[in-house]
Amino acid sequence: MTASRAGFTVLGFDVDPDKITAIDAGRSYIDAVPDAVLSSERQAQRFFATSQFERLGECDVIAICVPTPLTRHREPDLSFVSNTCQQIVRTLRRGQLIVLESTTYPGTTEEVMKPILETSGLVGGQDFFLGYSPEREDPGNRDFETSTIPKVVAGDGEAASALVSAFYGAVVKTVVPVSSTRTAEAVKLTENVFRAVNIALVNELKLVYERMGIDIWEVINAAKTKPFGYMPFYPGPGLGGHCIPIDPFYLTWKSREYDQPTRFIELAGEINTAMPRYVVDRLAEALDRRLGKALSRSRILILGLAYKKNVPDIRESPSLRLMELLLERGADVAYHDPFIAEVPRTREYGHLKGRRSVSCQPDEISGFDAAILATDHDAFDYQAIARHVPLVVDTRNAFAARGITADGIVKA
Known part of the structure; x- marks a missing residue:
């Protein structure tokens, strides 16, 4: 155009x-x-x-x-x-x-x-x-x-x-x-490697600071007030989109021809790829401690299938990996996304094709044991979700950013 x-x-x-x-x-x-x-x-x-x-x-x-x-x-x-x-x-x-x-x-x-x-x-x-x-x-x-x-x-x-x-x-x-x-x-490649490595860094810092009882989001919000020498990147449930999860590996592959290792890039890939499993583990732990319920006996709602907010794009979305991991562990899984009515066929997750977005009305979401906020779409009714879902694992700091607090909200 x-x-x-x-x-x-x-x-x-x-x-x-x-x-x-x-x-x-x-x-x-x-x-x-x-x-x-x-x-x-x-x-x-x-x-x-x-x-x-x-x-x-x-x-x-x-x-x-x-x-x-x-x-x-x-x-x-x-x-x-x-x-x-x-x-x-x-x-x-x-x-x-x-x-x-x-x-x-x-x-x-x-x-x-x-x-x-x-x-x-x-x-x-x-x-x-x-x-x-x-x-x-x-x-x-x-x-x-x-x-x-x-x-x-x-x-x-x-x-x-x-x-x-x-x-x-x-x-x-x-x-x-x-x-x-x-x-x-x-x-x-440099543009996308830069983003992949820095996202991996904050994902790793999130794990470290969580053990220390420190909120990574509060750290980032304070650090970004520095007007020089710092650029904020944010953690999440994994990497998505058609660029950042894929492009760095084009460089690591080509670098082998020159007998030059790319340890930094490969480590970043390992960290980012591991994030969906970390989120599922956090969910299982929270279900056990807060609701006394096993993940295999729980109904889980994934909020957001797109790889980033306010777009209808699921390429390489970590939400698909989250859904797969939850199903492997025996959970009853559904998703809601206002931009994606049905899971299309994908190269890696063809077995999820045809699953349809469920309603996010209060009487519907109250039937779930827990939800994972994977994509922070602006269209979500965050107040209603916090009020009607017993447990919410927030991977995007979306609730705190809107001033919404509740005992059932867990950051991951």
């Missing part, structure tokens, strides 16, 4: 025909793009959608924004990037600019994409041009939009660099050129 509003004629491609059908009907399936914006660009004949690969030959610029997940062995899965490039080869023509936006390890653009595209017989940097420009988005954050977020750009060679800068410079307010696609790939 940003490119369309900048004056370009834009073709949106997806292999899922249902998405194309929705767009053709004027329905946006992306929360950040209202239906009215989509309809306006379509009516202006600037935006079209297709699921036909052969139409990619019409485009002067192709931006690849496909998933880059991990395998079960935590190794990069670049199959979506490779398959997309193999399809582009069928219609690749002279003068086209191909830009990867997906997060990946340094070297992907040159080592993976370029050889595939050159099977067309065309030469990169001469017949077609390659670039890398990582996506920067913060779902649910209304303070920023695509056009106002500085865009890191790089090309494979001088001509490609000039083309990438020219294209994105016409779409967003600020472009940040760097010397190579490897550098641009490293920029994105």
Whole structure:
């Protein structure tokens, strides 16, 4: 939509025909793009959608924004990037600019994409041009939009660099050129490794301070009053989203090629991955001490399935892992999320598919023995939850932040 509003004629491609059908009907399936914006660009004949690969030959610029997940062995899965490039080869023509936006390890653009595209017989940097420009988005954050977020750009060679800068410079307010696609790939990884490591740090501090009888949230709130040398990060039930739980492992994998260990990053991953189990253990302990009830005989409500508040996105959500752990321990588990009516199929948690969000009315939630506040959606009625659920394990400090106190609220 940003490119369309900048004056370009834009073709949106997806292999899922249902998405194309929705767009053709004027329905946006992306929360950040209202239906009215989509309809306006379509009516202006600037935006079209297709699921036909052969139409990619019409485009002067192709931006690849496909998933880059991990395998079960935590190794990069670049199959979506490779398959997309193999399809582009069928219609690749002279003068086209191909830009990867997906997060990946340094070297992907040159080592993976370029050889595939050159099977067309065309030469990169001469017949077609390659670039890398990582996506920067913060779902649910209304303070920023695509056009106002500085865009890191790089090309494979001088001509490609000039083309990438020219294209994105016409779409967003600020472009940040760097010397190579490897550098641009490293920029994105660095941003997300920074967040993953610091979140792991506060998660570990939470465990330490809990043993000492110190509230980590009070510590952070006081520490962040320092106007220099400190940036607040917050603990939680684990990491979610399509970036922070995954991207650091792209770097750890690639670093093995250079015989360089990444102990700090790997330790952060271990700490963050362990947080859902810690939350479940805290819940089991609280049920036993406060209600005299075993977890295996309890009804548990998970509040929030999304990985962060006020968005309908469950990618890598720790809530799914929480649900799985609770079921493994014999609990009767349900969830409520105003943004997610039903658990969709996921790569790791296909067995949870089809579970539906339950009502959060007082007469419904009072039937649960305990709730885990996993995602602090603003839409929750926190007063009602505190009043009608006997035990609440709050992983986000959401109740205290709203001035709500009750004997049944336990921080975790």
